[in-house]
Amino acid sequence: MLFIRKLILGLWNIWFYILAGVGFFLFFPFLLVCLTREKWYSGIYYVGRFFWSPFILLGMGFIPVIKHKAKIDYSKQYMFVANHLSMIDIMMVFMTVRKPGVFVGKMELDRIPIFASIYKRGAILVNRDSATSRKSVYKQAKRKLAIGFNMIIYPEGLVPEPNVFLAPFKNGAFSIAIEHQIPIVPITLPDCKKRFPFQFSQKYWVGNPGVVRANVHAPFSTKGLTQDDLPALKEKVHQFMSETLLKEGYK
Numbered sequence: 001m002l003f004i005r006k007l008i009l010g011l012w013n014i015w016f017y018i019l020a021g022v023g024f025f026l027f028f029p030f031l032l033v034c035l036t037r038e039k040w041y042s043g044i045y046y047v048g049r050f051f052w053s054p055f056i057l058l059g060m061g062f063i064p065v066i067k068h069k070a071k072i073d074y075s076k077q078y079m080f081v082a083n084h085l086s087m088i089d090i091m092m093v094f095m096t097v098r099k100p101g102v103f104v105g106k107m108e109l110d111r112i113p114i115f116a117s118i119y120k121r122g123a124i125l126v127n128r129d130s131a132t133s134r135k136s137v138y139k140q141a142k143r144k145l146a147i148g149f150n151m152i153i154y155p156e157g158l159v160p161e162p163n164v165f166l167a168p169f170k171n172g173a174f175s176i177a178i179e180h181q182i183p184i185v186p187i188t189l190p191d192c193k194k195r196f197p198f199q200f201s202q203k204y205w206v207g208n209p210g211v212v213r214a215n216v217h218a219p220f221s222t223k224g225l226t227q228d229d230l231p232a233l234k235e236k237v238h239q240f241m242s243e244t245l246l247k248e249g250y251k
Contacts, residue, residue, distance in 0.1 A: 006205050012060075016087065016196070019059040023052045039147060045100035053091035061209025062088065062195060066096050070218035074099045077150055078185045078219060079177040083166055083241060083250075084154035086192035088212065093152060096187055096214040101150035104137060104172070126172075141176050151176060155237075162197065165250075166242050174234045178227060183219035186241050190215070190248035217244065 027047050034043035057064055072078070080097055082089065090103070103123045124140045141151055157170035177184050191212045220237055 002205075009205050009207055012207070016056070016060055019056045020052075023055045027051065041102070041149065042100045045094070048091075048094040049097075053094040057088060057091050057095075057212070060088070060196070063211045064092060064095055064214065065211050066092075066214045066216075068216045070216070072098075072185060072216060072219070077145060077148070077180075077182050079173055079182050080150060080152045080185050080187055081155045081169075081173050081237065081241075082152075082187040082214075083189055083245065084156055085162075086189070086196050086198060088192050088196050089154070089189055092189055092192060092212060092214045093187060096216060097150060097152060099150060101152040102141075102144045104141070104151065104153045137172060138176060138179070142180070145180055145182070151182075155234075162193075166238065166245065169234050169238050171230060171234065174230050174237070175227065177222045178225050178230060178233070181222055181225075183221050184233070184237060185219045186217045186237060186244070188215045188217065188241060188244050188248060188250070189213070190245055190250040194251065213248070215244075215248065 031044055031047065034040040034047075054064070078101075080093070080101055082093055093103075104126055105123045124137055124144070126137050145151065151173070153173040153176075155169040155173045156167040157172070158167060174184065189212075191210075194206065195210060195212050196207050217240070220233065220240075222233070225233060
């Protein structure tokens with residue numbers, strides 16, 4: 001039975017990459033056009049939100065359930081932060097944030113052929129082992145915010161091991177939010193890990209289709225805060241997300 005389960009889950013994971021690849025190539029010409037001007041990035045975001053993400057999630061048998069637990073004024077700019085332990089976290093966040101946001105992602109993904117041509121232009125890439133790269137994130141974020149985009153960061157800064165509930169947050173998201181005085185909006189994803197974890201191949205053979213929730217919570221204000229307030233703000237958001245995820249049944 002274990003062999004059969006591993007075989008089915010292995011094929012199911014391969015199916016995920018097929019869906020992601022097919023969805024990407026379907027819109028590739030349009031995405032290239034959107035990249036010719038920085039302000040046209042909104043087109044890429046909306047393709048991700050309304051077409052690419054639903055195509056993958058529904059094709060995998062996932063049912064996205066998105067709720068705003070508090071009113072978010074999308075005419076304003078925000079720093080959105082979410083927990084991260086699944087390949088489908090990106091799709092869920094795409095579908096959750098209603099106005100274009102720029103992701104801050106890891107540099108390693110720019111090695112994927114063809115995909116990299118979109119990824120490295122549409123997102124802000126960071127090599128967390130490089131101080132120069134981390135510093136560059138702030139400069140690029142300032143430009144994206146000036147154009148009018150939101151920012152989206154997974155503040156854990158890594159994909160934690162399965163036994164880690166919520167890894168400590170890095171400073172980046174909070175430093176940028178304070179510098180630009182934009183509110184921080186937590187997004188909790190309580191189901192993505194159990195539905196489709198990263199570590200399926202590491203003796204972690206679990207996962208199944210079903211409901212995947214994304215809950216958007218009330219913003220944390222950064223008005224009047226300085227970088228001296230960063231540690232307290234970071235801890236406050238981490239504690240809130242930890243407690244909320246626990247209530248939502250995240251394990």
